[in-house]
Amino acid sequence: MKAATARRYGPADVLRIEDLPRPEPGPGEILIRVRAASVTTADWRLRAAEFPGGLALVGRMVAGLWKPRHLVPGSDVAGEVAALGAGVGGFEVGQRVLAVLGHGGHADYALAKADGAVVPLPEDMGFDEAAALPFGGLTALEFLRDVANLRTGQEVLILGASGGVGAYAVQIAAALGAHVTAVAGPGRESLLRGLGAERVLDYRKDEIAGRFDLAFDTVGATHWPQSRGLLGKQGLFLPLNFGLGDLWHLLQAKLSGGPRMVLHVSGDSRAGLEALLDLWRAGKLRPVIDSRFALKDIAEAHRLVETRHRAGAVVLEVGGDEAGNG
Known part of the structure; x- marks a missing residue:
């Protein structure tokens, strides 16, 4: 099978496309024929x-001290069940699924734990749409619904509102009944208003004014000392990215x-994916895709994500023409 690999740390050019053996599912595992996958900030x-x-040492201890612990990157995938390991129930070969993996998603085939974050896909959702959802959607859902306990009528400020997480945060905040002020780069107003923002600010020229119940910073645009003046007495500053100084x-x-300020690291779950698909079925959440790349162009996809100036997700179409058609 074709797979993207990273055999050492470095710029996007360290990524290669290699021929690797197709993995075989062990007990409790599902083999997925990947049709689309996202390239995320992670x-x-x-x-x-x-x-x-200041988290370099901690990060390397988790990801690999001298080189990436996992050869094939990639977490969020959509595709078809190709084989089932022993003891797996509830899935069938050929079934269309969406999954969040620990690694290995940027390849023709990838393994998922059957009891993990993997769910059947709605028949009318394309593979590329599905792969665009988990990273931003799960993060936004957990931070806004579970951590911030966002309620109807609250005033929410979302920084980095057109990015991989921000584009979903705007939609989920609006679905929860909040009044959304979105801060992004120039040329994003039409997109963000379409996603549910009531006010859109250009971070390059517009001053942020008002008192908010929640400031959700998805890109590391500010810190607690700067944000506290934008919050009401019971307001909450919620940064997605943080370091030791925080x-x-x-x-x-x-x-x-x-x-208040809360530091949180989000996770992945089947229940979270099901909640995202429920919002999609209800017309309250739509995948936002900035660009699509073939697997062979993964280095270019990484370079785009690394600019941090995209509008939505960056998707790899691993299955060629079939990826976007479902």
Whole structure:
């Protein structure tokens, strides 16, 4: 099978397309014929060993001290069940599925744990649409619904609103009944209003004004000292990216008696994927895709994601023409 590999840390050029043996599913595993996969911020950080805010050593201990622990990158995939390991029930060969893997997704075939974050795909959802959902959608859902406990009528500020997480945060915040102010680069107003933002600001020229119940920073655009002036007394600053310095900010927030700050790392679950698909079926969430690339062009896809100036997800069409057609 064809697979993208990263045999050392470095720039996007370290990625190669190699012929590797097709994996075989063990007990409790599903083999997926990958048709589409997303390239996420996590993918380029793991490839480049670019871990934020003084977390380089911790990041390398998790991802691999001297080189990537896993040869084939990629987490979010959509495709078809190609084979079932022993003891797997509830899935059939040929079934269309969406899955979040630990690694190995940027290849023709990948393994998923049958009891993990893998769900059947709706018949009318394309593979590329599905692969665009998990990274941004699951993160936004968990941060807004579960951590912030966002409620109807609250005022929400979303920084990096057109990015891989922000584009879903706008939609999920609106679906939860919040009033959304979206901050992004120039030329994003039409997109963001279409996703549910009531106000759109260009970070290059517009001043952020008002008092918000929640400031969700999806790109590391600000820190606690700058954000607290934008929050009401019971407001919450929720950064997606944080480093060691933010632990000091967290202590300051706790001692201030005013707006709060929470640091959180999101996870992946079957229930989360099912919740995203329920929002999609209800017309409250749509996949946002910036660009599509063939697997052979994965280095170019990484370079685009690394700019942090995309509008939505970057998708690899691993199955050629079939990837977008379902």
